[in-house]
Structures are given as structure tokens and as C-alpha cells.
Amino acid sequence: MANNNIGTTSATYTDVTRTNIRTLSKGISAQIAKAKFIAIDTEFTGLVISNASRVFNLKTTEWVTRAIDMREKYRAMSNIAKTHALVAMGLSTFSTRHTRPGSYNVHNFNFLLQSQNSHLINPSSISFLAETGFDLGRQATKGIRYFSGPNPKPVEVKTASINEEGLLIRKVFLDIVRAGVPLVIHNGLFDLVYLYQSFFGPLPDTYESFVFDLSEMFPGGIYDTKIIAEKETPQSASYLAYLFHKSERLQKQRLDRGEPALAIKLKDSLVRGSSEPKVCCRQLLPDHPSPKPYCESFAQRGNCRYGSQCFRSHDINFILDCQEKEAAAEEEENSGTRIVEASVESNTRDKKRKRDDEMDAAGSDSPYKISRTDTVDDLQKTVTTVAIDGLAAEKQDVTVSTPPEESKEANGSDPLRLPDELPLNMYHTAAYDAFMTGYIFASYRLVLEDKMSDYKNKVYIMGSDNPLLIQAGLYARTSVTYHQTMRLMNAATAEAAEPSAADADHQQTTA
Numbered sequence: 001m002a003n004n005n006i007g008t009t010s011a012t013y014t015d016v017t018r019t020n021i022r023t024l025s026k027g028i029s030a031q032i033a034k035a036k037f038i039a040i041d042t043e044f045t046g047l048v049i050s051n052a053s054r055v056f057n058l059k060t061t062e063w064v065t066r067a068i069d070m071r072e073k074y075r076a077m078s079n080i081a082k083t084h085a086l087v088a089m090g091l092s093t094f095s096t097r098h099t100r101p102g103s104y105n106v107h108n109f110n111f112l113l114q115s116q117n118s119h120l121i122n123p124s125s126i127s128f129l130a131e132t133g134f135d136l137g138r139q140a141t142k143g144i145r146y147f148s149g150p151n152p153k154p155v156e157v158k159t160a161s162i163n164e165e166g167l168l169i170r171k172v173f174l175d176i177v178r179a180g181v182p183l184v185i186h187n188g189l190f191d192l193v194y195l196y197q198s199f200f201g202p203l204p205d206t207y208e209s210f211v212f213d214l215s216e217m218f219p220g221g222i223y224d225t226k227i228i229a230e231k232e233t234p235q236s237a238s239y240l241a242y243l244f245h246k247s248e249r250l251q252k253q254r255l256d257r258g259e260p261a262l263a264i265k266l267k268d269s270l271v272r273g274s275s276e277p278k279v280c281c282r283q284l285l286p287d288h289p290s291p292k293p294y295c296e297s298f299a300q301r302g303n304c305r306y307g308s309q310c311f312r313s314h315d316i317n318f319i320l321d322c323q324e325k326e327a328a329a330e331e332e333e334n335s336g337t338r339i340v341e342a343s344v345e346s347n348t349r350d351k352k353r354k355r356d357d358e359m360d361a362a363g364s365d366s367p368y369k370i371s372r373t374d375t376v377d378d379l380q381k382t383v384t385t386v387a388i389d390g391l392a393a394e395k396q397d398v399t400v401s402t403p404p405e406e407s408k409e410a411n412g413s414d415p416l417r418l419p420d421e422l423p424l425n426m427y428h429t430a431a432y433d434a435f436m437t438g439y440i441f442a443s444y445r446l447v448l449e450d451k452m453s454d455y456k457n458k459v460y461i462m463g464s465d466n467p468l469l470i471q472a473g474l475y476a477r478t479s480v481t482y483h484q485t486m487r488l489m490n491a492a493t494a495e496a497a498e499p500s501a502a503d504a505d506h507q508q509t510t511a
Contacts, residue, residue: 012266013108013431017142018165025168031107032175035093039184039438041430042191043129046084046122066463074207077190081197084122085115085148087129087139090430092438102446103263106438110431111169114143116162133429144169148198173199174489182220184441186240187460189468201481208476215470216478221456222470225440228455232444239302244436245316247443262442294319
């Protein structure tokens with residue numbers, strides 16, 4: 001059982017590799033079948049094609065994943081998924097724990113994958129994975145071996161174990177399709193494209209057929225938590241880790257108020273040794289004057305060009321602490337300003353009334369003078385630098401970094417000292433990302449209730465104000481891949497449901 005110690009919620013997950021997938025397969029299928037909804041996340045070897053060798057003779061116009069036209073975008077994403085590979089898949093199943101709303105048993109699974117198709121690796125993607133704790137050596141030796149397209153059935157090779165691994169990991173995805181429950185993603189269009197190509201079959205030629213297939217594959221609907229967040233809180237950050245910690249705080253506030261709140265019980269039991277935090281020396285960066293003790297770029301977008309070398313805090317709980325203080329200070333300042341303005345206005349009216357009364361009594365030549373001595377207190381509050389989530393650091397075995405102390409030099413020319421030890425970065429473990437995605441969805445589901453249906457089958461499209469609607473088009477039809485794979489899947493389901501000949505003989509004898 002691996003452990004992610006991020007924030008107040010410590011998420012365990014079952015690590016699934018080529019050495020244990022046979023043992024765990026039935027248990028995984030059982031949890032998928034019991035799920036009320038399923039959250040998923042993937043890691044892969046590329047998002048774009050950049051600086052490709054001329055030997056590939058690529059038409060660059062067909063690889064622009066940021067294209068505005070959806071047909072061009074889908075063609076580019078399809079090309080990427082066909083030439084690159086999944087390296088990990090995270091799966092979180094949320095099943096009912098109690099009858100009260102928001103109560104779930106959660107199983108998290110992290111599938112380490114190794115495609116047996118020759119594929120491309122984008123340098124920036126693989127660097128990102130390595131920098132965020134992904135063990136490439138372990139993926140090479142322990143990854144579940146699979147073949148993606150061009151056939152709906154896994155490619156048969158001479159090695160029986162590879163054939164079995166490919167069948168088992170494909171069965172996991174087809175079990176998700178069979179479940180028919182809501183599928184939850186976060187900014188997950190690429191995840192859907194990769195999963196389809198890897199475990200369902202060759203991608204359709206048109207995006208119209210692709211979305212039609214998805215609408216048929218997932219009758220419970222596809223929900224994208226990034227879409228929900230950007231519609232419900234448009235002025236706030238919407239990246240995954242930020243939303244997760246914000247959802248944690250919201251649920252704690254609901255619990256403190258006596259309102260229905262999430263009650264999550266993690267059920268994973270497989271034990272695996274965890275890796276030690278990496279240690280490295282970071283270069284010192286010159287101080288840049290900023291009114292805030294945290295990195296504003298990271299707070300807004302979840303990334304920073306300085307990365308681990310940034311001299312300001314990237315800890316999301318610390319950022320949220322600061323933002324809550326900022327919001328409280330702003331509200332207090334606005335409230336104080338309104339009170340002072342009302343007081344000044346009232347005093348002015350009273351003095352004017354008194355002056356008018358005195359002038360009426362003494363005559364117009366009375367030497368009445370008004371002296372204003374009203375002052376407005378400075379209500380601006382400064383954000384205090386606080387230690388990050390002490391509870392998490394105290395109760396859990398995890399290395400944390402506290403926000404650096406500000407330089408005492410007035411001119412700010414001295415660099416800020418950074419800790420030499422880096423925390424073990426677990427945000428981009430696919431299983432933990434899937435868990436965070438599911439937790440955010442469960443939080444919104446509890447708060448929004450029936451309004452959640454407004455977000456069914458709407459997927460975030462980068463660079464677009466409008467979501468991709470997962471629905472049947474007027475002139476679209478499901479693809480050949482869909483019909484072939486569903487026919488094979490239904491046949492396998494029927495075969496598994498039929499009693500064996502021995503069982504049938506036994507039943508007849510017993511009768």
C-alpha cells in the first residue's frame with residue numbers, strides 16, 4: 001500500500017504491476033462493479049510533437065493539439081495517442097458506505113504500464129514525470145505489458161505472460177465501461193483519447209464518431225471537474241491540487257456547521273515499500289520583491305517557471321491559508337470603510353443641523369466655524385506567514401517545506417535561503433490524481449445536488465470557452481471499433497455468466 005501524504009487527507013492506493021495483476025484482477029473488478037462513480041487519471045509520454053526528426057516526415061499541420069477547430073484538434077490528439085503511450089493509469093472507485101449523503105468507501109489503484117508498441121517519447125513529458133517522482137526504471141521492469149490498437153483484441157505474441165497481462169489490463173477498462181456509472185475526469189480529454197486507443201480499439205477517424213462512442217460507452221455520463229469548477233467559481237484557480245485542498249476545507253466547514261459533509265474511508269490493503277525523499281542542492285535565486293509570501297504564479301495556474309527553485313511557497317495549504325486571510329482582511333477593510341463613511345456622513349448631518357440651529361438662534365452674522373477632525377483608521381491587514389499544515393507534518397511521516405523567511409535587508413538584495421531537502425512529490429501519481437478528482441466531484445455532488453446534471457457530458461477543451469459535448473451528433477454514427485469491441489465484450493460477459501458444464505451436471509444431479 002503506497003501512501004500520498006499531501007494535505008490533511010492521506011490517500012493510500014494499491015500499486016498494480018505485472019507481478020500482482022493476476023492476483024488482484026478479480027478484486028479490482030468487484031470494486032468497479034460496486035462503484036457509484038469512478039474517477040480516472042493517466043500519465044503518458046507526450047502531449048505534443050516538438051522538434052521531430054525529419055525522418056518521420058510529419059505534416060506539422062496535422063499535429064497541432066491547440067487548434068481552434070475541433071476536427072483539427074481531434075486529428076492532432078488522435079495522432080499523438082497513436083504514436084505515444086500510456087505509462088500509468090490511476091483508478092478510484094467510490095462506493096456507498098452508509099445511507100447518509102456523502103459517505104463513501106474508496107479504493108485507489110495505480111496501474112504501472114508498459115506499452116509493447118514502439119512509440120515516441122516527448123522529452124519535456126518524460127522530464128516532468130521524472131521530476132515529480134515517477135520511477136522510469138521501475139516502469140521498465142514492473143510495468144504491465146500491453147498492446148494498443150490496431151485490433152479490438154490484444155495482439156497475440158509468443159510470450160503467454162504478456163498476452164495475459166494485456167488481457168487483464170484491457171479487462172479493467174472494459175469493466176469500467178460495463179459498470180455504466182458516471183466517469184469523472186479533470187481536464188481529461190487527452191485521458192479519454194489515450195484510454196480509447198490503448199484499451200478499447202483504434203480511434204475513430206472523426207471526432208463526431210469519437211464523442212458518439214463515448215456517449216454510448218458511458219451511459220452514466222462523463223463529468224469533468226475542471227468544467228464544474230470554472231463555472232461555479234470562475235474567479236478562482238481550477239487546477240487539480242488547488243481544487244482538492246479547497247474541497248477539503250469546504251467539507252470541514254460544512255461539518256463544523258452541522259451540515260452534511262463527505263465521509264471518506266480508504267479501503268486499500270496491499271503493502272508496498274515507499275521510496276525515500278530525494279535530496280538535491282538547489283541554486284539560489286535573487287529575491288524579487290512581492291507583497292505575498294507565496295508564489296502567485298503557482299497559486300493561479302499550478303505551475304511556476306522556477307519549479308522547485310522558486311523562493312516562494314508552492315504549498316497549496318499555505319496558499320489557501322494566506323488567501324483566506326487576504327479575503328478576511330479585504331472584507332474587514334471594506335466593512336470598516338463602509339462604517340466610517342456612514343459615521344462621517346452622520347456626523348456631517350448632525351453638525352450641519354447644529355450649525356443651522358445656532359445660526360437661526362444667533363442670526364446670520366454669527367461667527368460660526370466648522371472644524372473637521374474626523375480620521376479614518378488604517379484597516380489594512382498584513383498577511384502573516386504561517387507554518388504549513390502542522391497536523392499533516394505531525395501525524396504523518398512526510399518531509400515538508402515551510403515558506404522561507406523574508407530577507408531582513410531593507411533593499412531586498414540578499415537571496416532567500418532555501419532548504420536543501422526536497423519533499424517527496426506525489427501530486428502526479430496517477431492514483432492520487434484520480435482520488436483527488438473523485439473527491440472534488442463528491443464534494444460538488446453533495447453541495448450542488450440536482451444541479452450536477454447541468455455538467456453531465458461536458459468536457460473541458462483547452463483554449464475554448466465552450467466545452468466538448470459528449471453526445472450523438474445529428475449526422476454522426478458510432479464507429480466500427482465501437483461495434484467490434486462491444487460485440488466481443490458482450491460475448492465475454494455472456495460466457496462468464498453461463499455456468500460451466502460441470503456445474504450444470506451437478507445441478508441436474510442435485511435436482
